[in-house]
Amino acid sequence: MSADTKQNTITIDGQEIPFLAGQTIMDAALAAGVYIPHLCHRQGLTPHGSCKLCVVDIASKSVTACTMPAMAGQQISNNTPALNEARKTITQMLFIEGNHICPSCEKCGDCTLQAMAYHLGMLDGHFPQFFQRREVDASHPTVMLDRDRCILCELCVRASREVDGKNVFDIAGRGTNAHLIVNSTSGKLVDSDLETSDMAAHICPVGAILIKKSGYKVPIGQRTFDLHKVSEIGLEKTILTKVRQPDE
Amino acid sequence: MSMSSAVSNFSNMTDLLRSVITRIYAESPYLLHVLYALQRKFLHISDEAVREVAAHLDLPTSQVDAVVEFYAFFHKIPRGRYDILFSNCTSCGYMAGGVDLMAMFGRRLGIAVGKTRGDGLVSMDQTSCIGMCDHGAALLVNGMPITSLDGPMIDSIAALVEAATPLEDWPAEWFYVEGNIRVSGLLLKDDLSEGISLRAMLALGAVGSLSEIIQSGLRGRGGAGFSTGMKWQLCRDAQGAAHYVVCNADEGEPGTFKDRVLLHSYADSLFEGMTVCAFAIGAKQGYLYLRAEYRYLLSHLQSVLTRRRELGLLGVGILGQPGFSFDIDIVVGAGAYICGEESALIESLEGKRGIPRVRPPFPVTHGYLGQPTVVNNVETFIAAAHIVLRGSAWFRAVGTGKSVGSKILSISGDCAAPGIYEYPFGVTIRQVLDDCGAKDVLAVQIGGPSGTLINRAEFDRRLDFDDLSTGGSLMIFNQARDLLAVIVNFAHFFAHESCGFCTPCRVGTTLLKNGLDKIAGGHGTQYDLDEMQRIAALVKYRSHCGLGQTAANPILDGLQRFPQAFEQRLVHSDEPHFDLDAALEEARQVSHRDDTAAHIK
Amino acid sequence: MSKIRIATTSLAGCFGCHMSFLDMDERLVALLEHVEFNRSPLTDIKHCGPCDIGLIEGAVCNAENVHVLREFRDNCKILIAVGACAINGGVPAMRNHFNLRECLEEAYVNGVGVENPQIPNDVELPLLLDKVHPIHDVVRVDYYLPGCPPSADEFLKILGDLLAGKAPSLPYNLLHYD
Numbered sequence A: 001m002s003a004d005t006k007q008n009t010i011t012i013d014g015q016e017i018p019f020l021a022g023q024t025i026m027d028a029a030l031a032a033g034v035y036i037p038h039l040c041h042r043q044g045l046t047p048h049g050s051c052k053l054c055v056v057d058i059a060s061k062s063v064t065a066c067t068m069p070a071m072a073g074q075q076i077s078n079n080t081p082a083l084n085e086a087r088k089t090i091t092q093m094l095f096i097e098g099n100h101i102c103p104s105c106e107k108c109g110d111c112t113l114q115a116m117a118y119h120l121g122m123l124d125g126h127f128p129q130f131f132q133r134r135e136v137d138a139s140h141p142t143v144m145l146d147r148d149r150c151i152l153c154e155l156c157v158r159a160s161r162e163v164d165g166k167n168v169f170d171i172a173g174r175g176t177n178a179h180l181i182v183n184s185t186s187g188k189l190v191d192s193d194l195e196t197s198d199m200a201a202h203i204c205p206v207g208a209i210l211i212k213k214s215g216y217k218v219p220i221g222q223r224t225f226d227l228h229k230v231s232e233i234g235l236e237k238t239i240l241t242k243v244r245q246p247d248e
Numbered sequence B: 001m002s003m004s005s006a007v008s009n010f011s012n013m014t015d016l017l018r019s020v021i022t023r024i025y026a027e028s029p030y031l032l033h034v035l036y037a038l039q040r041k042f043l044h045i046s047d048e049a050v051r052e053v054a055a056h057l058d059l060p061t062s063q064v065d066a067v068v069e070f071y072a073f074f075h076k077i078p079r080g081r082y083d084i085l086f087s088n089c090t091s092c093g094y095m096a097g098g099v100d101l102m103a104m105f106g107r108r109l110g111i112a113v114g115k116t117r118g119d120g121l122v123s124m125d126q127t128s129c130i131g132m133c134d135h136g137a138a139l140l141v142n143g144m145p146i147t148s149l150d151g152p153m154i155d156s157i158a159a160l161v162e163a164a165t166p167l168e169d170w171p172a173e174w175f176y177v178e179g180n181i182r183v184s185g186l187l188l189k190d191d192l193s194e195g196i197s198l199r200a201m202l203a204l205g206a207v208g209s210l211s212e213i214i215q216s217g218l219r220g221r222g223g224a225g226f227s228t229g230m231k232w233q234l235c236r237d238a239q240g241a242a243h244y245v246v247c248n249a250d251e252g253e254p255g256t257f258k259d260r261v262l263l264h265s266y267a268d269s270l271f272e273g274m275t276v277c278a279f280a281i282g283a284k285q286g287y288l289y290l291r292a293e294y295r296y297l298l299s300h301l302q303s304v305l306t307r308r309r310e311l312g313l314l315g316v317g318i319l320g321q322p323g324f325s326f327d328i329d330i331v332v333g334a335g336a337y338i339c340g341e342e343s344a345l346i347e348s349l350e351g352k353r354g355i356p357r358v359r360p361p362f363p364v365t366h367g368y369l370g371q372p373t374v375v376n377n378v379e380t381f382i383a384a385a386h387i388v389l390r391g392s393a394w395f396r397a398v399g400t401g402k403s404v405g406s407k408i409l410s411i412s413g414d415c416a417a418p419g420i421y422e423y424p425f426g427v428t429i430r431q432v433l434d435d436c437g438a439k440d441v442l443a444v445q446i447g448g449p450s451g452t453l454i455n456r457a458e459f460d461r462r463l464d465f466d467d468l469s470t471g472g473s474l475m476i477f478n479q480a481r482d483l484l485a486v487i488v489n490f491a492h493f494f495a496h497e498s499c500g501f502c503t504p505c506r507v508g509t510t511l512l513k514n515g516l517d518k519i520a521g522g523h524g525t526q527y528d529l530d531e532m533q534r535i536a537a538l539v540k541y542r543s544h545c546g547l548g549q550t551a552a553n554p555i556l557d558g559l560q561r562f563p564q565a566f567e568q569r570l571v572h573s574d575e576p577h578f579d580l581d582a583a584l585e586e587a588r589q590v591s592h593r594d595d596t597a598a599h600i601k
Numbered sequence C: 001m002s003k004i005r006i007a008t009t010s011l012a013g014c015f016g017c018h019m020s021f022l023d024m025d026e027r028l029v030a031l032l033e034h035v036e037f038n039r040s041p042l043t044d045i046k047h048c049g050p051c052d053i054g055l056i057e058g059a060v061c062n063a064e065n066v067h068v069l070r071e072f073r074d075n076c077k078i079l080i081a082v083g084a085c086a087i088n089g090g091v092p093a094m095r096n097h098f099n100l101r102e103c104l105e106e107a108y109v110n111g112v113g114v115e116n117p118q119i120p121n122d123v124e125l126p127l128l129l130d131k132v133h134p135i136h137d138v139v140r141v142d143y144y145l146p147g148c149p150p151s152a153d154e155f156l157k158i159l160g161d162l163l164a165g166k167a168p169s170l171p172y173n174l175l176h177y178d
Ligand SMILES: Cc1cc2nc3c(=O)[nH]c(=O)nc-3n(C[C@H](O)[C@H](O)[C@H](O)COP(=O)(O)O)c2cc1C
Pocket: B219, B220, B221, B222, B223, B224, B225, B226, B248, B249, B250, B251, B252, B253, B337, B338, B339, B340, B341, B342, B343, B375, B376, B377, B378, B380, B545, B546, B547
């Protein structure tokens, strides 16, 4: 790489941001404290590029920030009304594809999908619900799998392979029939080698993989996204902003 | 059943599974082939079969399971001994003649779409275009195509199935698929005789052959039109333990069948072209990825490969060149349009679901098994074989501007002479329509559903990479057609074929399908139409791969060029998103009511 | 200036959203200077007359819900979906996991402690839809007020915006789905 620092910057919404060789646009942005919305991305895991929340525009071409290598001189639009509108529509698609009944979900308040929806000002799912019937797997002694809320981000798939050194999850089926499967002879979690301490058991951004017997330990109102915006958690900084109204 | 017999049955089944798996895997070590053999033999792939395959091939159970569930031709629930798949393409589909042949067949045999009959004799379903578009309505029976269907044939087929007549005893002429070559140009004049291009190649040397391809200006014939010479050069230059040549014979775009004819009648030219590529990039192994719908061509292709090995045109030391070894394996897909996308194809070759990879990196540097790989269309390789033989100038003499050479078209739909037409690039649509005897044309779909829908005013446009680019399909629709029905058909195709990886396409193609169904059913409003436009734009712009990026084209083109096809179906009141009265049917049945209050208008 | 006319109803809901509306307490008094109520559990008017704003709590689960919802849509200039049930089916939509027959048999035939097992079939009873739907699956909806229930502050904000002639919007700290 050239020593000329000018060559090693990208521009996001007019702000110049340095990057290192091998970094994606997402890596560079987050390191510089610039939030690009993301659901299927987690630093340290292989970028996946499936949720498309992180879409940005480079010269009116749509680019997936979490997988696109940063290249000197890229002029990137990120936090624009049009992009946030597209992201809101994509978030609505995720909501209506699954069965997200937040009032009855243990993840409520800790859920990144929900927090993303708040971030984007989403008031409703907008599209007709798919009402898919998806299987719940409660077989495991400590971990619960409720596919109703799975958004197919494959964070658990990657965490299991790349961090836990196992291979507990995969996706089967295609199109809207795509669904999470468990790598065990019975297809049930109890027969897999998943353990409570695995990263795969904790990484789910929604309420699809939950640890049993810990439900509601943190009361509603004091949960992650009750206290922080997704744009702060996404940068892994913690600043208190969201204050609940007394009557919430 | 007593305990002991249950156990012995179980172990018999396990033994049987193991023996089949061991035998097939020894013959052809590809997951897709092992699963195909199990599907044929046991008519489904049971959970136990999945576990046995995983154990034998040393793969995770979940990977085998995921593959079984991904491909349309694998089933976890048993199919019939006669498994009938009707194409649902607008050109070779069960509605192509205007009568619903699938429904007719279903009535004859008492069977519903997607179901296996109770006695296990027969199952029936629809499948995406099977590439028989020049022959009218067509089906696959246990993988073998039967074309030019009509009512009387449906009756005969139903009778043969009912009588459990073995396929070998069905009229042999039914299974003969005519090539229908109507106009021949540069490439279709003759199949290259064995080794003729290879000798020219050896005379030129690897660098000389490559530079001939570069100078010819050849661009990919699969649709995207990337420079073939540059692709080969990039691959040659890429570092890797091995280099690979892959021929994309997945030909899944509805209305496209030129590769079918090329594979059938020009296989030597194709294999010459692949060998030239191997020589140029330094590959020792090549793959032909054949779509499952063309499995009937497999034995022919294999016999050509065998002959070429015998002639020293494949294998170790080709044409006596000690340093040049190359061989080709054929891998057959299992029903997934997305596997035509080059990186999904590579995933499929590797025994995985056909999910398009993140790009960059591209296959030329990180392809099959992570190694530098050239993926080209059948026609591209054939063109390359000719170029090495006849020289780049010969090739450049034909065509126009940046589109040199010829294009082989698959023409189907409303015309007198559907079939294969080879034209110099730059030919006008009007000329093509005249040549194939198309009358009263309303619209032409260029390049299949993922391409461009044009109207009468555009018939002077040209077929080339700068104007109307096409992988080779031209579907003609005359004035009698219901264009909205065509667009609905395409929307169903994409929703069915979306791989499900990225959100905009996975959810969006289904929303588009449902929205169009609502409009076509006479329940759509202007609001629904505006929604279609908005969703279509998002799917096109934000999807991960070419499938999603083109899936909304028929809708967007249709709205722009044929708005009346949509608007005339609209209603001007609020319409629910579902059929309210139908939603009460279950309650009516359970409570045995049918009074007026038990219905909603 | 004449008062803004508001109607409210609960379809398949728990009245929690209505209770939350009443949580406005003394602020309700101020609101009533600008608005009056047509059909609503607060007034006992049985049919919705011409109104400016209709507030719908609850999901659509049976034929009667459809009729009431359509009456509201026909009579209200602005229709607002209030609460999780109205917006995406909410808790009532959890029955969508099962066939209607399974639900009814569980409740009236096989359930614990059922006497005289029989699925009700009186013509006075509205028939259930096979699935529970959000209200925008049946009629056009103008605005959405999420929450289970939405807080009194949310009601005040959205009504305040509408009274002021603005497009309603919820600030980040009022937006929640639970
Ligand atoms: C959804 C999809 C399906 C495709 N199907 C085919 C196909 O059936 N045959 C083909 O040659 N190329 C197909 N392509 C294009 C390939 O990705 C690739 O560009 C092509 O094989 C390269 O060969 P070429 O340069 O010789 O055209 C498809 C692309 C997409 C996005």
